[in-house]
Every structure is written in structure tokens, then in C-alpha cells.
Amino acid sequence: MADLVVSSTQINRAALTPMMQHYIEMKEQYPHAVMLYRLGDFFEAFFEDAELIARELELVLTGRDGGKAIGRIAMAGIPHHALDRYANQLVEKGYAIAVCDQMESAAEAQGLVRREVTRVITPGTVIEEGMLAAKQNNFLAAIANSGDNWGLACTDISTGEFIVTQLTSAEHLIQELLRLQPAEILIPIDIPNPQMFRGSKAEKSSTLWEGIASQKKSSLPAPYDRLPDSFCYTPRSQSAFALAEAKQRIFDTFRVKSLEGFGCAALPLAIRAAGGILEYLESTQKSVKMPLQGISTYAIADYLILDSQTRRNLEITQTVRDGTFYSSLLWALDKTSTGMGSRALRRWLLQPLKDITAINERLDTISELAKKHSLRKELRRCLSQIYDIERLCSRIGAGTANGRDLIAVAMSLERMRDVSDVVVESRSSHLQALQSVPSELLQLGSQLQNTLIEEPPIYITEGNLIRNGVNAQLDQMRQQSRDDVEWLASFEKQEKERTGINTLKVGFNKAFGYYISISRGKSEQAPADYIRKQTLTNEERYITPELKERETRILNADQELKQLEYDLFVELRSLAAKQIEPMRILANALAAADVLCSLAEVAVTYNYSRPEIKGDRTLSITNGRHPVVEQSLPAGFFVPNSVHLGYEDDRQNPDLIVLTGPNMSGKSIYLRQVGLIQLMAQVGSFVPAEAATLGICDRIFTRVGAVDDLATGQSTFMVEMNETANILNHAKVNSLVLLDEIGRGTSTFDGMAIAWSVAEYLAQQIKARAIFATHYHELNELASLLPNVANFQVTVKEMEDEIIFLHQVQSGGADRSYGIEVGRLAGLPTTVINRAKQVLEHIARNSHIATGLRSGNDSTTKPKDQRSPDKSKPPKTQMNIFE
Numbered sequence: 001m002a003d004l005v006v007s008s009t010q011i012n013r014a015a016l017t018p019m020m021q022h023y024i025e026m027k028e029q030y031p032h033a034v035m036l037y038r039l040g041d042f043f044e045a046f047f048e049d050a051e052l053i054a055r056e057l058e059l060v061l062t063g064r065d066g067g068k069a070i071g072r073i074a075m076a077g078i079p080h081h082a083l084d085r086y087a088n089q090l091v092e093k094g095y096a097i098a099v100c101d102q103m104e105s106a107a108e109a110q111g112l113v114r115r116e117v118t119r120v121i122t123p124g125t126v127i128e129e130g131m132l133a134a135k136q137n138n139f140l141a142a143i144a145n146s147g148d149n150w151g152l153a154c155t156d157i158s159t160g161e162f163i164v165t166q167l168t169s170a171e172h173l174i175q176e177l178l179r180l181q182p183a184e185i186l187i188p189i190d191i192p193n194p195q196m197f198r199g200s201k202a203e204k205s206s207t208l209w210e211g212i213a214s215q216k217k218s219s220l221p222a223p224y225d226r227l228p229d230s231f232c233y234t235p236r237s238q239s240a241f242a243l244a245e246a247k248q249r250i251f252d253t254f255r256v257k258s259l260e261g262f263g264c265a266a267l268p269l270a271i272r273a274a275g276g277i278l279e280y281l282e283s284t285q286k287s288v289k290m291p292l293q294g295i296s297t298y299a300i301a302d303y304l305i306l307d308s309q310t311r312r313n314l315e316i317t318q319t320v321r322d323g324t325f326y327s328s329l330l331w332a333l334d335k336t337s338t339g340m341g342s343r344a345l346r347r348w349l350l351q352p353l354k355d356i357t358a359i360n361e362r363l364d365t366i367s368e369l370a371k372k373h374s375l376r377k378e379l380r381r382c383l384s385q386i387y388d389i390e391r392l393c394s395r396i397g398a399g400t401a402n403g404r405d406l407i408a409v410a411m412s413l414e415r416m417r418d419v420s421d422v423v424v425e426s427r428s429s430h431l432q433a434l435q436s437v438p439s440e441l442l443q444l445g446s447q448l449q450n451t452l453i454e455e456p457p458i459y460i461t462e463g464n465l466i467r468n469g470v471n472a473q474l475d476q477m478r479q480q481s482r483d484d485v486e487w488l489a490s491f492e493k494q495e496k497e498r499t500g501i502n503t504l505k506v507g508f509n510k511a512f513g514y515y516i517s518i519s520r521g522k523s524e525q526a527p528a529d530y531i532r533k534q535t536l537t538n539e540e541r542y543i544t545p546e547l548k549e550r551e552t553r554i555l556n557a558d559q560e561l562k563q564l565e566y567d568l569f570v571e572l573r574s575l576a577a578k579q580i581e582p583m584r585i586l587a588n589a590l591a592a593a594d595v596l597c598s599l600a601e602v603a604v605t606y607n608y609s610r611p612e613i614k615g616d617r618t619l620s621i622t623n624g625r626h627p628v629v630e631q632s633l634p635a636g637f638f639v640p641n642s643v644h645l646g647y648e649d650d651r652q653n654p655d656l657i658v659l660t661g662p663n664m665s666g667k668s669i670y671l672r673q674v675g676l677i678q679l680m681a682q683v684g685s686f687v688p689a690e691a692a693t694l695g696i697c698d699r700i701f702t703r704v705g706a707v708d709d710l711a712t713g714q715s716t717f718m719v720e721m722n723e724t725a726n727i728l729n730h731a732k733v734n735s736l737v738l739l740d741e742i743g744r745g746t747s748t749f750d751g752m753a754i755a756w757s758v759a760e761y762l763a764q765q766i767k768a769r770a771i772f773a774t775h776y777h778e779l780n781e782l783a784s785l786l787p788n789v790a791n792f793q794v795t796v797k798e799m800e801d802e803i804i805f806l807h808q809v810q811s812g813g814a815d816r817s818y819g820i821e822v823g824r825l826a827g828l829p830t831t832v833i834n835r836a837k838q839v840l841e842h843i844a845r846n847s848h849i850a851t852g853l854r855s856g857n858d859s860t861t862k863p864k865d866q867r868s869p870d871k872s873k874p875p876k877t878q879m880n881i882f883e
């Protein structure tokens with residue numbers, strides 16, 4: 001629309017209408033955000049913002065008079081009740097939104113309606129229920145830096161969680177960010193407009209942000225240019241991150257005088273990051289202040305470290321192939337009954353423990369729940385009736401909870417009586433935590449239930465919230481209101497009799513209030529004292545002084561009644577807010593119990609066993625299974641396999657296993673299942689195995705077939721080498737290293753040489769427990785050279801014209817891959833298969849690749865079947881099915 005003014009920068013402000021002048025003033029305070037300005041029943045955007053939301057939300061771009069000398073200003077709007085839905089779409093696209101609301105009704109206003117920014121919604125500060133995923137945290141993070149050290153603070157304002165840590169390298173910071181997946185990250189950089197919001201997604205689609213669009217991440221000042229591209233970053237003024245200011249903010253927010261109790265007193269960077277978050281919350285949460293829990297400090301070394309590569313390869317929360325939740329470990333284990341439990345399970349899986357006592361406490365609880373079927377069943381039934389108290393607490397504290405929220409709290413607290421009864425005889429600590437519910441919470445539950453009606457409306461300003469008998473004044477006003485209804489009925493009856501018009505009715509509408517309605521045909525009969533107010537096609541509407549007088553009283557009484565109900569409700573909500581702390585403790589206990597019930601349920605369904613947790617390097621799994629693949633195969637189809645690694649006292653168990661076997665035989669699955677079982681044990685879960693004794697790992701490393709990393713322009717082989725280097729530089733004696741085919745993406749000789757030396761380094765230098773799956777059968781020689789290396793193979797059975805995958809892992813090395821057979825199964829043309837077979841035979845007869853590596857140091861200390869195959873015999877050719 002050519003005639004619309006779309007830019008606010010070049011106009012003569014004095015010529016604008018007073019309201020538009022106010023809009024510009026507001027917008028200037030939030031230049032980084034799309035401003036939604038309340039006008040009656042709509043939130044409107046003007047100028048550039050109007051164009052933006054019209055484009056992004058597919059709305060009609062219209063115009064509004066901006067003043068005589070200005071003309072029509074671009075405008076686009078959304079109905080006020082649809083704010084959440086549209087705001088959600090904008091936040092998803094990476095925009096921040098400043099909500100400028102009306103603080104008084106147009107009728108009340110003297111002059112211009114008072115409007116204020118009540119809230120700035122950004123990806124990390126979303127609290128609206130409809131905008132949050134029930135099963136996932138929505139984290140807002142902030143970081144601070146000094147040299148190689150980094151502070152990280154992270155909060156989920158919908159639950160009040162607030163965690164901080166300090167890290168000693170950018171890599172650790174990035175790994176933590178990748179684990180937490182914050183929706184928004186605050187970085188302390190002073191750019192010309194410090195409030196400017198930049199989200200990676202917003203940059204792509206917005207012209208509004210041209211000022212910052214040039215500030216691509218790579219042009220952000222060091223050291224922040226190293227941060228991953230996939231997040232939404234918001235630059236903030238450095239002053240909020242200054243140590244003194246940050247400390248003061250923490251003192252003020254949490255009403256403390258020292259940071260000792262939070263455990264971060266000696267972590268200046270963590271404090272600075274926390275200060276950055278608090279300052280941001282102050283500036284975005286205007287009228288709605290979500291109460292935070294106290295700060296909880298953690299160290300990454302307290303937990304089993306899983307880097308992003310390992311989380312991805314083990315498919316903990318999503319699959320590698322298509323990134324879906326379905327077929328991930330979380331999918332296989334999540335039988336939780338509440339959103340709190342589901343979020344906790346995700347956190348537990350991404351941050352397994354190292355503390356044996358804490359692990360055993362979880363295992364004890366699962367043991368009890370697994371053994372006592374009716375306890376588990378009953379507890380799960382009760383949990384499924386409990387609402388998301390964690391998030392409800394935050395809404396109560398922020399003063400945004402409505403009647404339905406309080407009823408949900410009341411019902412949940414009522415259910416707690418059943419929960420306590422169900423666990424009354426339990427012995428494990430996580431269930432004992434639910435045995436007694438603080439009496440003040442039970443009282444609160446009863447009070448909420450006794451005060452509020454069963455199904456209150458969504459809005460708390462419309463009355464109909466409070467039960468009869470709660471407040472004498474309210475009861476009296478309600479009686480009055482009933483009397484008024486009766487009076488109206490008797491007035492109607494009286495007027496019918498007086499006029500003799502049977503169809504006469506008393507009606508009401510917002511514009512005219514109460515009126516007497518008579519059909520046009522009968523209007524001649526209207527008495528002289530009737531005052532005509534409105535003429536419609538079929539009826540005439542009248543008022544009388546008596547009706548008007550009564551109307552004033554009815555409407556005033558109605559307003560007063562609603563106000564009284566509102567006041568009583570707010571009082572009740574404040575009362576509930578005083579119990580947030582015990583409610584949060586309860587919510588945490590419920591979440592843990594829910595996770596443990598879920599793990600127990602899975603353990604019983606799939607016949608898992610309790611792992612024995614040790615402080616040494618034992619990794620012993622008897623007949624283990626892959627928890628996800630097992631669930632996706634028909635019962636009994638999965639072939640269990642064992643592994644015994646890293647037992648130090650006698651050298652019966654190796655540190656490193658060279659795993660060979662044909663393509664498709666199950667090497668990758670085996671590798672992953674070992675990693676998953678170790679991870680599950682440290683989460684405190686039962687494991688899919690007949691028996692398992694597992695020492696605590698400090699880290700699990702995995703390297704599984706890489707793909708080209710087009711985003712960073714790295715080749716498959718480069719990615720593979722990067723990942724391998726990372727493992728060799730960080731793995732320690734207590735780590736578990738799972739390598740699937742190293743050295744594939746280069747020439748056979750280079751690849752094999754690298755694979756050999758990597759395996760040798762792992763076994764000799766690092767002595768980590770490791771499984772090395774490979775098609776380089778020459779690596780079987782290592783077992784004859786190094787005492788802590790053994791060969792294992794996944795077996796197949798050769799039939800006359802096919803091979804059968806047995807998926808069984810046995811000691812000894814394989815010397816064939818049956819790659820050509822797999823090619824045939826995949827449908828390679830027969831000519832190609834036959835030719836490949838000829839070439840293979842030729843190579844097998846003439847190649848001496850491994851002879852140089854076999855230096856004759858054959859170990860005699862190991863069982864025969866763990867040594868390399870006898871290479872003195874002529875190499876076998878592929879199966880006779882090819883001949």
C-alpha cells in the first residue's frame with residue numbers, strides 16, 4: 001500500500017496524534033522488540049512492526065490516521081484474546097515482543113487511555129502455559145567470561161529453577177549449552193543499542209533488525225564468536241554482568257546477605273552470569289514477576305560427562321537419522337505420569353550421576369517399586385491425577401494463576417493424601433519423602449477447595465469463583481442479586497397485566513441496559529409513561545423511570561459483587577503464595593518418584609536387572625540388550641550379548657576389545673548398548689541385562705560413522721579425525737570409549753594405520769575401557785601384542801546360498817566382512833557382484849597388508865580364542881555362494 005507511512009524515523013513527531021506520540025515514546029524504550037499496543041479489543045502494531053507482523057503472521061496490513069500532516073500509518077493487529085497464540089508464533093521465529101497494555105478502561109480514562117508495557121516476551125522468558133512444552137524445560141541462560149574461564153547461569157522461570165556453574169574452557173561451556181538447549185542466551189557485549197535483540201532465526205527473516213543483521217555471529221566480538229550458531233543470543237549491557245552489581249542483585253532478589261549458602265561465593269564468573277539473568281528478568285518481566293528458587297551451584301565433574309557427540313550417537317533424546325523423539329532412549333524409558341516427571345527424566349538422562357550413594361538410593365527405590373506391583377500401580381494412578389505443581393507454583397508466585405490453577409493445586413494436594421497412604425510402608429528414601437505431606441499444605445488444599453467453586457471460569461474478573469457460605473458480605477450481595485432477578489420477573493408480569501400485551505418482555509443489552517420490548521404490531525398499546533428508546537424492524541424498546549432506577553442498582557451491585565470476588569480470590573492466591581517453598585519441595589519429590597516409577601515399570605515390562613555399582617573399573621554385563629532396539633523388535637528376537645572389561649586385579653578382562661564381524665551383524669548396536677547400559681546404571685536405572693556390575697565412569701565417548709559437516713565445511717574424514725582427536729585428548733583411565741570404525745574415509749592403508757595407532761594409544765597410554773569396532777581385520781593382531789587387548793567378533797552362519805545374522809558376540813576375531821553379500825542383498829547388479837568377487841579373490845591371494853604389523857610378539861598369556869586368527873593359513877576367500 002503505497003499511501004501508508006511505514007517508517008517512524010523520518011516523520012514530524014509533533015504532527016502525530018497524541019496516542020501515536022505515546023506509541024513512539026514506548027517503542028523507543030523497546031527498540032529491540034515488536035511492540036503490540038492495546039487499542040480496545042485489539043493489540044495493534046504500527047509502522048515497521050506492522051509490516052513485520054503482517055508478513056510473519058499473515059495478517060492484513062491496514063492503516064490508521066496518524067495526524068493531519070502525517071497521513072495514514074501502517075497498522076496490523078491481533079484480537080487481544082489471541083495474544084498468546086500469535087506471540088508464540090513470533091517468539092518461535094526469534095522475535096521479542098513488548099506488550100503495551102491498557103491500564104484503565106476507555107470509560108474510566110480522562111483523556112488518553114493510560115497504557116504501559118506490562119511484559120516483554122522473549123524466547124527465554126515465556127511463561128504463558130500455551131507457549132511452553134509440558135515435557136521440556138525452557139531455559140534462559142547467561143554467560144560471563146574471563147580468559148579461558150566461563151561462568152554460566154541458567155534459569156527456567158516457569159519452574160523457578162536457577163542453576164550456575166563455572167567452566168574452565170570454551171569447549172566445556174559449549175557442551176553445557178548443548179546439553180541444556182537454552183531458548184535464549186544473554187551475552188555481555190556493549191553494542192550501540194544494548195537492548196537490541198538478535199536471534200539467529202529473526203535475523204534471517206527480518207528487515208527491522210537491519211542495524212543488527214550485519215552483526216552476524218561471526219562478527220560478534222571474541223570470545224563469543226566461538227559459540228554455536230544454533231542458539232538465540234541477546235546482547236546485554238556489560239554493566240549488569242559486573243561483579244559488584246551482580247552480587248547486589250542476587251542479595252536483593254533472594255533477600256540474602258551472603259552467597260555461601262548458594263555455594264557460589266568463590267565463583268565470580270558464575271555470579272556475574274547470574275547477575276546478567278536477574279537484570280534481564282527485571283527489564284522484561286514488568287508486571288509479572290516469576291519467583292525463582294534459590295541458586296543451586298553445580299560442577300560438571302560431579303556428573304558423568306557426555307559430550308554432544310555422545311548424546312547424539314547414543315540417541316538419548318532424539319535419533320541420529322531423523323532427529324525424532326520416537327526410538328530415542330527417552331522414548332523407551334518415559335512412562336512418567338506427570339510433566340514434572342517427564343522433564344526430570346530428560347534431565348537425569350542428560351546428566352547421569354557419579355555419586356554411588358545417590359545412584360543406590362534411586363536403585364533401592366526402583367527395586368521396591370519393581371517388587372511391589374500394587375504399590376507401583378497405585379502410585380502411578382495417583383501421580384496421573386496430580387497436576388504440574390512445579391509450574392503452578394511459579395504462576396501462583398507471579399500472581400498470574402487463575403481459579404482453575406488454584407483448583408488444580410487443591411486437587412493435587414488432596415491426591416497427596418492418597419499418595420502418602422500408598423507409600424506409608426515404603427522403605428526407600430525417594431518414597432519415604434512422600435510419606436508425610438506438610439500439614440500447612442494439606443490445610444491449604446482444603447482451604448482452596450472449600451473456598452473456590454469446582455469449575456471456576458478462566459478470567460478472575462468475571463465473578464463466579466467463590467463458594468456460597470465463604471464470605472457473609474458476598475452471600476448477602478448474591479441474595480440481593482437473586483432478589484433483583486425476581487424483581488425483574490415480577491416487573492415483567494406486572495407490566496404484561498397492566499398493558500394486556502402477553503408477548504411483552506424485559507430484556508437487557510450492553511448499550512442500553514434493561515428495556516421493555518413490545519412487538520411492532522402491539523406498540524400502539526404501549527402506555528403513555530413508556531419512554532421509547534430504540535426501534536427495530538419487529539419491535540419497539542422502551543424504558544420506564546422505575547426500571548432505570550432499578551437498573552442502576554442492579555448494575556452497581558453486579559460490579560461490586562465481581563470486585564469482591566476478585567479481592568477474595570487475590571487474597572486466597574496470596575495465601576497460597578506463602579506456601580510455594582514447601583510446594584516446590586513436594587513437586588521435586590513427586591517428579592523423582594514419578595521418574596523412578598517409570599523406570600520400575602520399564603524394568604518390570606522388559607525384565608531389566610539391578611546393576612551392582614562399584615567404585616573400580618569393572619564393566620561387566622551378562623547378556624545385555626539394547627533398550628530401544630529390543631523394544632522395536634518382536635519379543636525374544638533381540639539376541640543378548642555380554643561384555644567384560646577393565647577388571648584390574650587379574651588380567652582376565654581386557655581394557656580394549658577389537659570387535660570385528662560382517663556388515664550388518666550388529667557391531668554398532670552392541671557398542672551402543674554397552675554405552676547405554678553404563679549410562680542407565682549411572683542414572684540409577686535398572687538395565688536391560690541378566691546381570692551387570694559396573695564401576696563409575698567419568699565420561700563416555702563415542703564415535704560412530706560420521707556425516708559431512710556441511711555447515712562448517714568439513715569433510716567426512718576431517719569430522720572423523722576431529723572427533724577422534726577430541727577423544728584421545730580427553731579420555732582417562734575411568735572413561736568408556738566406544739569407537740565404531742575409525743579410518744574409513746581415507747585410503748585403506750592410511751585408514752588402517754590410523755586405526756591401529758589409535759587403538760594402540762587407547763590401550764597402552766590411556767588404558768581406558770574401550771570397544772573398537774572395525775572392518776580392518778588386521779587389528780586383530782593387536783591382541784597378540786598387547787596384554788590388555790582382546791578380540792571379539794559378531795558371528796554369522798554361512799548357509800548354502802545365504803548368510804544368517806546370528807548377532808552373537810563371541811571371543812576371537814573375524815576375518816571376513818561379507819560386504820559383497822550385503823551388496824547383493826541391497827540389490828547391486830549381478831555383473832558388479834561377480835566382478836567384485838573376482839577382484840576380492842585376487843586381492844586376498846596377493847595382498848600382504850598385515851605382514852609388516854605382525855612382529856611375532858604373540859602373547860601366550862591369553863586364552864587361545866582371544867588371540868588373532870591363524871594368519872599362516874592362506875586367506876579365505878568369500879563364501880562359495882559367489883562362485
Ligand SMILES: Nc1ncnc2c1ncn2[C@@H]1O[C@H](COP(=O)(O)OP(=O)(O)OP(=O)(O)O)[C@@H](O)[C@H]1O
Pocket residue numbers: 629637638639640641661662663664665666667668669670807808
Ligand atoms: N543383538 C541383536 N539382536 C537382534 N538383532 C540385532 C542385534 N544386533 C543388531 N541387530 C540387527 O542388525 C542390524 C544391523 O546392526 P548394526 O548396525 O549394529 O550392524 P553393524 O555390524 O554395525 O553393521 P556395519 O558394519 O555394516 O555398520 C540392526 O539394525 C538390528 O536390526
